[in-house]
Amino acid sequence: MTIANRNFILNADSYKASHYLQYPPGTSQVSSYIEARGGEFKQAVFFGLQMFIKEYLARPITGGDIDEAKTVFEAHGVPFNEKGWRYILEAHKGYLPIEIQAIPEGTLVPVGSAMVQVTNTDPNCAWLTSYVETALLRAVWYPTTVATVSWHCRQVIQRYMQETCDDIEGIGFKLHDFGARGATTEEAAALGGAAHLVNFQGTDTLSGIMAARRYYGADMAGFSIPAAEHSTITAWGRENEAAAYANMLQQFAGPGKLVAVVSDSYDLWNAIDNIWGDELRGKVEASGGTLVVRPDSGDPVTIVTETIERLMNKFGYKVNGKGYRVLPDYIRVIQGDGISQRTIEAILEAMKQRKQSADNIAFGMGGELLQKVNRDTMKFAMKASAAKVGESWREVYKDPVTDRGKRSKKGRLAVIRDGKGVVKTIGVQDLGQRVNLLHSVFKNGRLTREFNFDQVRINALQGAVAEGEQLEAVV
Known part of the structure; x- marks a missing residue:
């Protein structure tokens, strides 16, 4: 059974149905834009529009869609623009007569920047620009917000790796997506999971891998390793905890291989000091691969630093070129409980204070990555900024005296990089000879510019801002 709505006419807020009767007479075009107005971050990584275009806009509406929408809206108590939708069906074969411009996916921009601009291409469909707001804004704000959260986590991890590691070669696997089960729907897991993969390569969210594969041509965008859960350990019984761990090594360890084992089902410190560090120490050292010990409860900062310290007491360590201690290559730690950007930084700072290199740790992030975000996390909005009424364009904007933070932009827009x-x-009238970063990506039913996943990742990496460099959004 599926509850997904594939009738695009019904993929809207109810009040949108009456808006076609509300524009000034003679309105032939409306131009709207999407931006993140502020919120928790100063920069945003734009991502996800191509998934929406391919899934929803590349297919035409049908007569059946119109019939269904008419029945629903009339029963719902709002007007239905049957004439307008039948015109689209007949004149445009059901494809939406709009053009969508967008900055390249993966681009890092300051909040307050236009990311998307939408305009109707048929003067008979000026009402359509704002009608698509509900679906289009949702398609942009969520994956962009997840990509932005992930990107900022990467900046924190990179900073500590630069301070405490000989190199940052392994940064792509330092933050693993554990969020699939906490996402509201499978589609949310797919969109958010793909957004995380813009910045990292570690994931357990298969839906995200498939989204990157289907919509961006990524053969394999993310990777995982064999890992234990509590049930596969506790099913052996408390008295056989060591045998459960030994089985994990027997089944999955070997030269060049990694295996993760949750180790706090009973007593984490006993598991480290007596089982891993004593009874199974020889097997761990001789495996030729890497055991990743996973704590899963307690205060993350205290647990991680103490876990690493106890492992060093049992397995030893080396001091790297930066003067920080590193566990032997055959043993590492992953913390997947209570992880957010804030706790990542707190853990890495505590490790730094104890001269523990960031090489020792990887993180798994679940709800904080895919679920604990909303449209207001970055204050996303889609607003009309220009309308052609009669023969001339007029500026369209809001400027509420009660909340100047909701002031919107005026006119048709362009996005540029200045000389710096x-x-x-x-x-757009001020563009001159400068390059407009808003490129057409969809027009009248056709994808006009396509990005592969490698290009998106490169854009995000290039957007890493040097320390002290400023991004600016001009309203």
């Missing part, structure tokens, strides 16, 4: 590389949103 600073991203700015300007009026």
